[in-house]
Amino acid sequence: RSKAKGGNSCSFYDPKLQTLLENQAELETDIVRAIINNEFCAYFQPQISMQGKLVGAEALIRWLHPTKGLITPNQFIPIAEQYGLIQKLQTIVLRNICSLVNQLDAKNMIDEQFSVSINISQRQFNSTELKNELCTTINEFNISPAQIKLEITETMLSGDINSTIKQMAELKAQGFVFSIDDFGTGYSCLAHLNAFPVQEIKIDKSFIDKILDKGKGFNIVNTIISLGKSLDITVVAEGVEQQEQFDMLNILDADYVQGYLIAKPMDATNYLTWHAQHIKKESLIA
Ligand code: C2E
Ligand code: MG
Ligand code: MG
Ligand code: MG
Numbered sequence: 001r002s003k004a005k006g007g008n009s010c011s012f013y014d015p016k017l018q019t020l021l022e023n024q025a026e027l028e029t030d031i032v033r034a035i036i037n038n039e040f041c042a043y044f045q046p047q048i049s050m051q052g053k054l055v056g057a058e059a060l061i062r063w064l065h066p067t068k069g070l071i072t073p074n075q076f077i078p079i080a081e082q083y084g085l086i087q088k089l090q091t092i093v094l095r096n097i098c099s100l101v102n103q104l105d106a107k108n109m110i111d112e113q114f115s116v117s118i119n120i121s122q123r124q125f126n127s128t129e130l131k132n133e134l135c136t137t138i139n140e141f142n143i144s145p146a147q148i149k150l151e152i153t154e155t156m157l158s159g160d161i162n163s164t165i166k167q168m169a170e171l172k173a174q175g176f177v178f179s180i181d182d183f184g185t186g187y188s189c190l191a192h193l194n195a196f197p198v199q200e201i202k203i204d205k206s207f208i209d210k211i212l213d214k215g216k217g218f219n220i221v222n223t224i225i226s227l228g229k230s231l232d233i234t235v236v237a238e239g240v241e242q243q244e245q246f247d248m249l250n251i252l253d254a255d256y257v258q259g260y261l262i263a264k265p266m267d268a269t270n271y272l273t274w275h276a277q278h279i280k281k282e283s284l285i286a
Contacts (some may be wrong), residue, residue, distance in 0.1 A: 005179055018073065021076070022169075024079055024082075024105065026071070026187045027076065027079050028083045028085070029081070031076060031079065031080055031085055032085065034063060035085070035088050035089075035092075035239065035283065037066075039063055039064050039065060039066070040062070040063055040064075040089060040092050040093075040286075041061075041062055041064065041092065041267065041268070042059040042060065042061055042062070042092070042093045042097060042100075042264035042268070042275070043059070043060050043256055043266055043271075044057040044060075044062075044100065044265060044266055044267075044268065044271040045057060045058050045262075045263060045265040045266070046258070046262055046263050046271075046274065046275070046278070047236060047256045047257070047258040047262075048256065048257060048258075048262055049256055050249070050254065050255070050256075050280075051244075051255075052282065052285070053282060054104050054114070054164040054207070054275065054278050054279060054282065055113065055114065055115075055240045055256055056114055056115045056116060056117065056149065056256075057116050057117070057153075057271065057275075058116070058117040058119075058149055058242065058258060058265075059096065059097045059116055059117060059119075060073065060116050060119070060265045061073050061077070061089060061092070061093050061119075062265075062267075063075075063076060063085050068153055073103055074110065077121070078088075081121055081122075081135050082278065084196055084279075086123055086124060087124065087127075088122050088128075090118070090120070090124055090133075091123075091133065093118055093119075094133065094134070094137050094148075095116055095120060095137060095141075096201060096234070096268065097116045097148065098137050098138060098140070098141035098143055098148075099141060099268070100116065100268050100271070100272070101116055101143045101147050101148075101271070102141045102142060103272065104141055104142060104272070104275065104276070105143065107276075109276060109279055110147075111142065111224070111227050112146060112147075113151045115146065115147045115148060115177065116147065116148060116149065117148075117149040117150075117151045117179055118148060118149070118150060118151065119181065120150050120151060120152050121153045122153075122155075122156055125152055125156055125167065126167075130167075130171070131170060131171055131174060132174060134171070134174070137175060137219045144175065145174055145175030145176045146175050146176075148175060148176055148177075149174055149177050149179050149181065149182040149200065150171065150177070150178050151178075151179045151180075151202070152178065152179075152180065152181065152184045153180070153186065154180050154181070154182055154183050154184070155182075155184035155185075155186040155187075157186070157188065157193075157196060158186060161192075161195070163195070164165045164196070165195065165196060165197075168198075168277075172197045172205060175251055177199040177200070178196070178197060178198050178199055178200070179198070179200035179201065179202060179236070180193075180198055180200070180202065181202050181204075182202070182204045183202055183203055183204060183224060184204050184206075184207055184220055184224055185204045185206065190227060190265060193227070193231060193233070194231050194261060195265055196272070198233055198258025199223065199233065199234060200233060200234040200235070200236060200237075201223075201227075201228055201233055201234070201235055202236045202237075202238050202258075203220075203224050203235065203236070203237050203238065203254075204238065204239075205238050205259075206239075207220045207221050207224075208237050208240055208245055208249075208259070209237065209239065211245055211248050211249070212242075212244055212245065212248060221237070221248075221249070221252060221254075222252055225252050225253060225254055228255070234252050234255045234256065235255050235256070235266055236255065236256040236257070236258060237249050237254050237256070237257045237258070237259070238256070238258045238259060239258075239259050239260075240258065240259030240260075240261045241259055241260045241261050242261060243283065245259075245261070246261055253282035
């Protein structure tokens with residue numbers, strides 16, 4: 001039928017699209033099944049200051065699939081968002097975070113400055129339920145809101161600025177803090193950053209990858225760090241893999257680093273062990 005109309009400009013049946021849609025639908029069904037079977041959990045990746053102090057961790061969702069093994073978020077977060085399943089996943093991650101913070105606190109392994117970041121997707125950020133869920137969960141686990149850092153992406157700042165500021169201000173009033181993820185990759189007006197109640201920005205890995213080539217990467221990182229200094233916002237470098245990158249970030253006066261050089265994301269048990277060992281080393285140095 002479409003041939004008669006000439007070319008593929010008006011095809012009713014596209015086998016590739018059909019396969020894509022079927023795969024997505026299968027993945028959706030599998031995510032629903034996996035939620036019921038408790039296959040999702042948060043991994044934790046430490047963040048340290050340039051002086052080596054453990055300052056926080058980022059929670060990163062993982063899918064421990066019974067046959068496919070460990071699946072990373074880029075392979076399922078977009079589908080979960082599209083099919084309205086992201087809320088359920090966020091709840092799992094949030095509860096994992098609160099449980100970890102509660103344990104660290106009970107063991108006297110953290111101070112008030114230590115916080116764990118949670119990645120908030122656009123849809124969740126827009127939801128009126130976010131504040132409620134955050135408050136209810138931290139109360140249940142008896143932890144302070146300042147120990148939860150909400151990571152939103154730079155792109156999310158470029159929407160309706162007034163409603164974004166309102167939502168952020170309400171959460172800030174509750175005591176939660178904000179970090180801007182993937183900083184430098186969006187097209188938002190960086191000069192307007194101070195319009196938002198932001199405590200931290202995270203320089204995207206793509207710039208850290210190029211920090212040692214004297215060129216664009218270096219200049220962008222340098223500019224972001226200066227911007228952070230001038231606005232009194234903490235600057236975190238993510239995806240730091242090499243000592244030379246760390247040394248350069250130290251020269252440029254970044255605040256915190258996160259990356260494989262320090263540690264890969266770990267499950268809660270391994271994270272607790274890592275955390276305990278790290279603070280023991282800190283106390284030996286101090
Ligand atoms: P992101 O928030 O920018 O997270 C940083 C990503 O870089 C993570 O990938 C982390 O494992 C990876 N990474 C950290 N250090 C290094 C390094 O030194 N080298 C390399 N090659 N990679 C490093 P991951 O865990 O696969 O997460 C990918 C993205 O998925 C995240 O990017 C975030 O946008 C999203 N995501 C992760 N967890 C959640 C979640 O619970 N909820 C939502 N909505 N999104 C999530
Ligand atoms: Mg993040
Ligand atoms: Mg990031
Ligand atoms: Mg990133």
